[in-house]
Amino acid sequence: MDKLRIVGGNRLGGEVRISGAKNSALPILASTLLSSGVMRIGNLPHLHDITTMLELLGCMGVEVAINEDMSVEIDCRNVHSQVAPYDLVRTMRASILVLGPLLARYGVAEVSLPGGCAIGSRPVDLHLRGMEAMGAHIDVVDGYIKARAPEGGLKGANIFLDTVTVTGTENILMAAVLAKGTTVIENAAREPEVVDLANCLIAMGAKIRGAGTDTLVVEGVEQLNGAEFRVLPDRIETGTYLVAAGVTGGCVKTKDTDPLLLEAVLHKLEEAGAVITTGDDWIKLDMEGRRPKAVNVRTAPHPAFPTDMQAQFVVLNAVAEGTGTVIETVFENRFMHAQELVRMGADIHVEGNTAVVTGKEGLTGAPVMATDLRASASLVLAALVATGSTDVNRIYHIDRGYECIEEKFQQLGANIRRVSGR
Amino acid sequence: MAELIRVDDHRAELSGELLFETVTPLIREGRDLMAASGGSWCVDMARVSRASSVGVALLLDWIRMAAEANVELRIEAMPSHLKPIINISDLDELFAPLLAPQTN
Numbered sequence: 001m002d003k004l005r006i007v008g009g010n011r012l013g014g015e016v017r018i019s020g021a022k023n024s025a026l027p028i029l030a031s032t033l034l035s036s037g038v039m040r041i042g043n044l045p046h047l048h049d050i051t052t053m054l055e056l057l058g059c060m061g062v063e064v065a066i067n068e069d070m071s072v073e074i075d076c077r078n079v080h081s082q083v084a085p086y087d088l089v090r091t092m093r094a095s096i097l098v099l100g101p102l103l104a105r106y107g108v109a110e111v112s113l114p115g116g117c118a119i120g121s122r123p124v125d126l127h128l129r130g131m132e133a134m135g136a137h138i139d140v141v142d143g144y145i146k147a148r149a150p151e152g153g154l155k156g157a158n159i160f161l162d163t164v165t166v167t168g169t170e171n172i173l174m175a176a177v178l179a180k181g182t183t184v185i186e187n188a189a190r191e192p193e194v195v196d197l198a199n200c201l202i203a204m205g206a207k208i209r210g211a212g213t214d215t216l217v218v219e220g221v222e223q224l225n226g227a228e229f230r231v232l233p234d235r236i237e238t239g240t241y242l243v244a245a246g247v248t249g250g251c252v253k254t255k256d257t258d259p260l261l262l263e264a265v266l267h268k269l270e271e272a273g274a275v276i277t278t279g280d281d282w283i284k285l286d287m288e289g290r291r292p293k294a295v296n297v298r299t300a301p302h303p304a305f306p307t308d309m310q311a312q313f314v315v316l317n318a319v320a321e322g323t324g325t326v327i328e329t330v331f332e333n334r335f336m337h338a339q340e341l342v343r344m345g346a347d348i349h350v351e352g353n354t355a356v357v358t359g360k361e362g363l364t365g366a367p368v369m370a371t372d373l374r375a376s377a378s379l380v381l382a383a384l385v386a387t388g389s390t391d392v393n394r395i396y397h398i399d400r401g402y403e404c405i406e407e408k409f410q411q412l413g414a415n416i417r418r419v420s421g422r
Numbered sequence: 423m424a425e426l427i428r429v430d431d432h433r434a435e436l437s438g439e440l441l442f443e444t445v446t447p448l449i450r451e452g453r454d455l456m457a458a459s460g461g462s463w464c465v466d467m468a469r470v471s472r473a474s475s476v477g478v479a480l481l482l483d484w485i486r487m488a489a490e491a492n493v494e495l496r497i498e499a500m501p502s503h504l505k506p507i508i509n510i511s512d513l514d515e516l517f518a519p520l521l522a523p524q525t526n
Binding site: 046063064065066067068070073075 | 441442472473474475476503506507510511
């Protein structure tokens, strides 16, 4: 198993290109199943989950080609299967996103439940209730969701989501664009990735209002056409590189990104003492060699502070002047990284959904283990500022969300390399 | 449009655009030329004007055929824009021994 070996202490500087957002790319790739023409999708990140989604589409009969400009051309006119098999779904939970498009376009879908995903205890339940509200008949048999649209296709409906769910909103939105009549999705997710999907669907000919608000109104259309679309930049990758500059006292410019996507994060970085400048598609953070000041952070759905930046700010506070409180309100048990950071010398006390972090002048290198994607990123950030060498193990988590992470950090002057476990 | 033109028993020139619409007949043509090559076959891609990953898929088919038929396959003048596609497909190691060194 590969690991990252990082020798900390280098102040980061330079420019880094931000990749397309995986959480936007995956639903957009699923949405191509709705198109009656050829789709061309650009700015896809080179990540394993993207390949898995393309493989999933391929096994349904979708023709996929990578163009010279690395955009992907997708032709769904010869789809012969509406089944998402367990072997692919188990490796990528986002496979559930094909349910809505398949049901809307072909009237039938069989999607394996992701491993460990029990109906009722996971938000997948909300996806299914949304489809049922549109008239779909759904059974769960032998680990598969078997869905069938009513005679004449899905029908528009008023759907209230009990909890805010990004993939649930996306799945129901994709089902609604070809439904007969009007669908209203209330308590919808407002994340930029949902807006990006809506913009892609609109480019294909869908009629959607309210993207970016908590109420989406969809007028169903007869068919959607082929279109060209470019996936939005990854706001969490952007934020991670900016925090990396912040904790090392460096100066980093993130390119091909969008400052409007992470206003809450930029505000907190300014509060921590960073000098932030922005352009249309870039953000520069200059820490001017200073140590950051501790900040208080409370995660909440967009446009508030994103849960996916929480772990990085725990590290920022761990090396900052003063004490900062980080409150996690979106997910439970999302402080797994705290224990590993304590092994590197951080002063962190976790109680329930709150971490109280008192900054120290330095951290020390240690072998650490990643437990999830963002926790892994936080360990890399901690290693960049720690004295000595840190091995971050189980980095398959980080590879799922960060394209070429070691190359990008090397480009910024970090001493980081991948050590093959083979 | 794309074409595969036989130069001699051991060499053919591939030209044009390697896309979904153009490559299907080339698969069979390449296989036939390779089968008649007597053990070594070189495909010159200097006149390929455009190619998507469909072009890589075509080459993969010929590589598979070459391995099955025990033919020594070489690829000359591979278009530079195909290399990133090969790279993101994790196929560099497979293609490296088949590529003739570039002269420029």
